[in-house]
Amino acid sequence: MKRIFSLTTASLFLITLIACQDSGHTAQQILEKMIEAQGGRNAAEGIKDMTGTGTIEMAAQGLSGPITMYKKEPDKIRVDVTVIGRVFSRAYDGKTGWGTNPQTGGIEEMSGQQLADIKKEALPIVSFLNPEQYGITFAYKGKEEIEGKEYFVLEEAYPDGSKLTFYLDSKTYLIFKVKGKTSGPTGEEVEFEQFQSDYKKVNGLLLAHSTITYSSGKETQKITWEEGISNTGLEDSLFKMPPKTSKPDRPSVSEFVRELDAYLETNTEKDIFSGVVLFAREGKPIFKKAYGMADREGNIPNQLNTKFCIGSMGKMFTAVSIAQLVEQGKLSYDDLIGKYLGADWILPEVGEKVKISHLLSHTSGIAEFLDDEFYKFTEPGTHWTLEDRKPIVKEKSLTFEPGTRWAYCNIGFILLAAIIEKVTGRNISDYLKEHIFDPTGMDNTFDSYRKTTLSNVALGYDKVQEEGKAIWRKTGLFGNNDGTPSGGGFSTVDDFLKFAEALGSNLLISSESKELLMSAKPGLNSKNYGYGFWIERSRFGRVVGHGGVAPGVSANFRMFLDRGYTMIILSNYSEAMLSVSIKIRSLLPLQ
Numbered sequence: 325m326k327r328i329f330s331l332t333t334a335s336l337f338l339i340t341l342i343a344c345q346d347s348g349h350t351a352q353q354i355l356e357k358m359i360e361a362q363g364g365r366n367a368a369e370g371i372k373d374m375t376g377t378g379t380i381e382m383a384a385q386g387l388s389g390p391i392t393m394y395k396k397e398p399d400k401i402r403v404d405v406t407v408i409g410r411v412f413s414r415a416y417d418g419k420t421g422w423g424t425n426p427q428t429g430g431i432e433e434m435s436g437q438q439l440a441d442i443k444k445e446a447l448p449i450v451s452f453l454n455p456e457q458y459g460i461t462f463a464y465k466g467k468e469e470i471e472g473k474e475y476f477v478l479e480e481a482y483p484d485g486s487k488l489t490f491y492l493d494s495k496t497y498l499i500f501k502v503k504g505k506t507s508g509p510t511g512e513e514v515e516f517e518q519f520q521s522d523y524k525k526v527n528g529l530l531l532a533h534s535t536i537t538y539s540s541g542k543e544t545q546k547i548t549w550e551e552g553i554s555n556t557g558l559e560d561s562l563f564k565m566p567p568k569t570s571k572p573d574r575p576s577v578s579e580f581v582r583e584l585d586a587y588l589e590t591n592t593e594k595d596i597f598s599g600v601v602l603f604a605r606e607g608k609p610i611f612k613k614a615y616g617m618a619d620r621e622g623n624i625p626n627q628l629n630t631k632f633c634i635g636s637m638g639k640m641f642t643a644v645s646i647a648q649l650v651e652q653g654k655l656s657y658d659d660l661i662g663k664y665l666g667a668d669w670i671l672p673e674v675g676e677k678v679k680i681s682h683l684l685s686h687t688s689g690i691a692e693f694l695d696d697e698f699y700k701f702t703e704p705g706t707h708w709t710l711e712d713r714k715p716i717v718k719e720k721s722l723t724f725e726p727g728t729r730w731a732y733c734n735i736g737f738i739l740l741a742a743i744i745e746k747v748t749g750r751n752i753s754d755y756l757k758e759h760i761f762d763p764t765g766m767d768n769t770f771d772s773y774r775k776t777t778l779s780n781v782a783l784g785y786d787k788v789q790e791e792g793k794a795i796w797r798k799t800g801l802f803g804n805n806d807g808t809p810s811g812g813g814f815s816t817v818d819d820f821l822k823f824a825e826a827l828g829s830n831l832l833i834s835s836e837s838k839e840l841l842m843s844a845k846p847g848l849n850s851k852n853y854g855y856g857f858w859i860e861r862s863r864f865g866r867v868v869g870h871g872g873v874a875p876g877v878s879a880n881f882r883m884f885l886d887r888g889y890t891m892i893i894l895s896n897y898s899e900a901m902l903s904v905s906i907k908i909r910s911l912l913p914l915q
Contacts, residue, residue, distance in 0.1 A: 400418055516537065
């Protein structure tokens with residue numbers, strides 16, 4: 325959720341936010357003409373505050389709602405978004421940046437790149453009058469023709485190295501398009517592209533109707549700014565970080581069940597959710613229900629025991645397997661992987677620098693799969709084993725020194741499986757069955773490299789545009805294929821509840837090993853990920869687990885360690901679980 329708030333001020337009023345320094349006579353001339361076209365310097369100086377309203381759309385999650393931006397000179401901003409009946413805020417009051425954590429609903433102070441981004445958004449509307457004060461420069465990059473029209477291209481550079489590219493109509497000098505990058509919720513770069521049109525005067529200054537699209541991989545979110553007003557006398561208190569509030573009203577179990585079921589039924593009727601949801605307290609389910617279709621073409625509904633592809637949730641099984649072998653003294657987290665893997669698996673540099681701990685924490689620096697490399701292994705009807713990955717994996721070099729950065733890497737968990745096979749002499753599929761699935765009674769879970777056709781399996785569906793209409797199309801991904809130690813197996817909500825109970829009772833690994841897996845690794849620059857588990861500090865305490873996302877796969881497993889809750893969402897609709905996870909958290913804690 326946080327990523328859609330980034331650069332919203334620039335998105336709404338970018339025409340007046342430009343801070344320019346004469347990096348070239350042509351650039352300065354263009355900028356002066358643009359300022360004049362917008363209404364001139366006097367009009368800009370007369371703006372003391374601004375309020376903009378619009379809408380946001382997250383089609384993949386089935387979420388939409390109103391968005392409001394408040395801007396007050398010289399350095400205050402606030403953005404409010406309302407979805408699922410809740411308000412999510414993001415603000416800077418001139419000293420402190422703060423925002424709503426979309427997962428927990430709590431207010432958190434900003435730091436790092438997110439704080440840097442919102443400070444840029446809060447720059448004075450008339451900052452172009454004193455550009456040297458902000459260290460911002462502009463450069464003219466030439467002309468570009470778009471759909472038969474000519475545009476001036478200007479590049480804005482900030483002191484932190486970030487840049488925005490502007491496209492100005494060569495006849496009117498009004499901004500047509502802006503593109504650049506901003507930070508997402510965990511600090512990753514998110515690309516955005518904004519189009520401006522339908523300019524109108526507000527207090528002597530031209531403002532534009534604008535549409536911004538944020539893209540992160542397959543996920544796309546859109547903000548449309550529709551109205552803008554100025555000089556309404558916004559109070560400073562609007563931008564202040566709220567004080568600590570008392571605990572919200574806690575719903576009873578029956579209220580929780582009733583509201584969650586109504587929400588899921590509505591989403592199913594809208595055809596934006598299909599799957600099974602389980603929520604347990606102290607190991608006992610208080611909510612478990614199936615929705616939608618396992619096979620749309622065959623008109624087969626999902627059932628409580630339907631098996632779903634779990635995607636990257638399988639990484640937890642691989643991590644637990646490594647912990648078991650460490651406890652047995654068969655390997656160490658600090659072992660270099662070259663001790664176990666040769667040139668048929670890795671390059672010499674990789675073997676000499678990367679440790680098992682780096683693979684487990686996504687800090688190895690090993691280059692990730694490219695889409696075309698990955699998807700050729702997921703075509704319908706194909707079957708492959710761990711060995712089949714070697715030709716691609718062994719060519720991957722280091723993109724950064726191990727332990728210096730964090731970058732999600734599926735290849736790391738494939739290499740961990742190869743190490744498990746080397747140490748145990750067992751096929752990874754057999755090892756997982758014998759040491760994780762069988763001891764916990766997970767009879768409907770298959771990792772699976774070599775299993776025959778599974779029964780009662782939900783087929784995956786991905787939303788695509790066809791002839792201008794959004795439809796659900798069946799995916800080949802994983803449906804006819806074997807899984808991997810990095811994800812792609814099949815399981816049920818009941819089996820994952822058994823997995824949670826086995827972890828809680830130390831059936832699979834000791835409490836010391838569990839703590840190691842479920843703790844962040846800041847020393848490796850992995851602040852939100854342990855060994856095979858995502859780590860979250862929230863108003864509910866520590867929350868750990870893993871999700872799985874791919875075309876036709878949307879799964880989430882979370883253990884609320886300090887509350888005794890377990891949340892399991894398995895869906896065969898792409899990206900459908902996110903809004904459900906947010907809804908569940910909005911109803912917590914329970915009475």
